[in-house]
Amino acid sequence: MDDRNVLLVVTMDTKGDLAGFVESCLEAAGVRTLIIDAGIMGECDRRVEVSREEVARAAGTTLEAVRSIGHEGKALSEMIRGAIACSQEIVKQGNVRGVMGIGGSMGTTLGTAVMRRFPFGFPKLMVTTMASRDTRSFVGTRDILMLHSVCDLSGLNRATRTVLGNGAAAMAGIVRYKKPLQGERKPLVVLSTLGTTETCAVRVRAKLESKGYEVVVFHTVGSGGEAMDELIREHSVVAAVDLSLHELTDHRFGGDYNAGPDRGRAAMEKGIPTLLIPGNTDFIVTGTLKRAKEKFPGRTSHSHNTAITTIRTSGEELKAIGRVVGELCNQARGPVEILIPQKGLSAFDHPNGPMYDPEGPGSFIQGLEGVLGNPRAVHKIPAHVNDEAFSNAVVEAFDRVMAGK
Numbered sequence: 336m337d338d339r340n341v342l343l344v345v346t347m348d349t350k351g352d353l354a355g356f357v358e359s360c361l362e363a364a365g366v367r368t369l370i371i372d373a374g375i376m377g378e379c380d381r382r383v384e385v386s387r388e389e390v391a392r393a394a395g396t397t398l399e400a401v402r403s404i405g406h407e408g409k410a411l412s413e414m415i416r417g418a419i420a421c422s423q424e425i426v427k428q429g430n431v432r433g434v435m436g437i438g439g440s441m442g443t444t445l446g447t448a449v450m451r452r453f454p455f456g457f458p459k460l461m462v463t464t465m466a467s468r469d470t471r472s473f474v475g476t477r478d479i480l481m482l483h484s485v486c487d488l489s490g491l492n493r494a495t496r497t498v499l500g501n502g503a504a505a506m507a508g509i510v511r512y513k514k515p516l517q518g519e520r521k522p523l524v525v526l527s528t529l530g531t532t533e534t535c536a537v538r539v540r541a542k543l544e545s546k547g548y549e550v551v552v553f554h555t556v557g558s559g560g561e562a563m564d565e566l567i568r569e570h571s572v573v574a575a576v577d578l579s580l581h582e583l584t585d586h587r588f589g590g591d592y593n594a595g596p597d598r599g600r601a602a603m604e605k606g607i608p609t610l611l612i613p614g615n616t617d618f619i620v621t622g623t624l625k626r627a628k629e630k631f632p633g634r635t636s637h638s639h640n641t642a643i644t645t646i647r648t649s650g651e652e653l654k655a656i657g658r659v660v661g662e663l664c665n666q667a668r669g670p671v672e673i674l675i676p677q678k679g680l681s682a683f684d685h686p687n688g689p690m691y692d693p694e695g696p697g698s699f700i701q702g703l704e705g706v707l708g709n710p711r712a713v714h715k716i717p718a719h720v721n722d723e724a725f726s727n728a729v730v731e732a733f734d735r736v737m738a739g740k
Contacts, residue, residue, distance in 0.1 A: 340367045341506055342425060342434040344418055344449045347387075348377025350437050352491055353499060355381060357437065360503035366510055369431065371421055373414040373445055375401060384425070390417035393424075411441055415448045422449050432510035433458035435502070437488060440465055447473040454569075458509040462502040464488060476562035480505070521549040523572050525563050527579040529555050531681035532614040536578055538726035543733065548573075555579040555615070560594035564601035574609065574737060575602040576729065578720075581615035583659050588652055589630065590619040599663050606669030608736035610729060613675060613699050614720050616656050617684040617692065618645040637689040645683060647690040650698040657702025665708045670739040672732045673713050675700060676720040685719060 341361055345354045347370070358368040370383040373390050375398075391398040394417030404410040425431055434453060436446020443463040450459040451474075459479045466483035474481065482502045486494040524543055528536035540550045553563040560582040566572060582594035602609040620643060621627045627636050627644035635647035648656075664671050675696055683690045704710065714732060718725040 339365060339510055340369050340431045341510060342369050342371065342422055342431050344371045344373060344422065344434060344436050344446050346374035346438065346442055346445065347372040347379035347381060347383060348374035350442065350488065351379060351381055353437050353488060353495065356491055356496065357435070357499050357503045360500050361507055364504065364507035364511070366507045369425065371418055371425075371449075373418045375407075375410055375414060385421045387414070390414055390421055393417035393420040407441070411445060415445055418445060418449050419452050423452060426453070433460070433506055435459075435506050436461045436463075437499070438463060439488060442488075443473055447475075447479055450479050451475050451477045453477070455566075458506065460502060460506050460509075462488070462499060471558055474558070476558055476565050521547055522574075523570065524548045524550045524574045524576065525566060525572055526550050526552045526576045527555050527560065527563055528552060529579045529581055529615045529681070531683055532579055532720055534682070534721040535614070535726050535729070538723065539576060539578070539729050539733075542726070542730045543576075555582050555592060555594070557582060557585070557592045557594050560598050564594075564598065567601040567605055567607065572605075572607055574607055574733065576610045576612075576733060577602070578610075578612045578729070579614045580611065580656070580660065581618070581620075583656055584616045584619055584648060584652070587655065587659070588619050588648070590621060590646075592620045599660075600666070602669075603663055603667045603671070606667070608669055608733075608739070609667065609671045610732055610736065611660055611664065611671065611673045612720070612729070613653075613656065613660065613680055613696075615681045616653060616699065617648055617680040617695050618690060619648060619652075620645055635690055637683060645690065647683075647692065648695070650692075650694060653695055653698035654702030654705075657699040657704075658706050660699075661703045661706035661708075664712060665706070670736040671712055672736055673703065673707075674725075674729060674732055675703075675713065675715050676722075676725045677715055677717050678722070679719040682721060685721075 361368050371385040372379050372383045372387045374387050388398045391401050394413045401410050401413050434450055443465045446461050462482045462484055464484050466481040470481050484498050543550050553559040582592055582598050585592040624638045624644045631646045637645045677696045679685045716725050716728045
């Protein structure tokens, strides 16, 4: 069976003409379109593979019941549940290579909800009016291509034809592309970092790769930590080097890089060898300098760029994070070590940096040791996080936890 098929998730009552145009573009490129119609109120007069009635039934309800809800958000949620179930069933048949969506806020909510249920690497493309905004709620931790439509996706015109044609061409290119053979499968290690611990991360990654590991690095901006934990839960990760625990700080103290309350639990629960390092816990990330001063008045701040300001964490805040890390370690089912760079937690926390506090690492240690059940897991390294001596200590600790697995 020809598997050069793309699943198009769309509301055909409002986007039927656009879906037809995308279908014609894909067919011209040798790709067949399978349409799931998740529309609610209008009618659909085109051929679809999955009708809106079938979508509603897959959600455990009927289209009439969905229409009678009287709240567009709640009605959409029902159709999203059904669309997810239908799309998963179609893909199980093995003849779909990608998923595509078209829409504004509602259509994007629908399309990306379906896309987030597909694994990393499965092609996902959303043509949307929402792509110029913060897209985290739509993209989550998945590799979704967001193509900004620029104009409203209302009717066919020179603008919508251009952007939808480009989107269809991109999707066709992806599904028709013959991917090169995968390289040798090496043991997989995950490593977290932010720019202010990147010097350490680069050294550690190089050393682990020289030992025969494949290292995937995650940028701890909220979604990065979530994605790393997700990878740990879903794949055969042999070890985690959590160099940047910054998201723990932002979650608890109102920062923008918030990965939620379960950040860091995946490695503990799975029992893989883990290193925990309080890199970047010395600051909270927020937006513009103006916003930072309004949200954190009187606090030491550093304008990283026009969009990002960092706020220096206090001693009490670092003690609190130390307690959080200690409680995480107490739940570990596998070997864990905590390495603390005593001369600074990030590039900002350095004698030549903008927010140096020599007491910061000690505050973290106080909080940690107050709750930690296994004090032998703690290693205090008399170096800055970006010193080569600390990178070497991380690799030595990695060897220890791997030997103890």
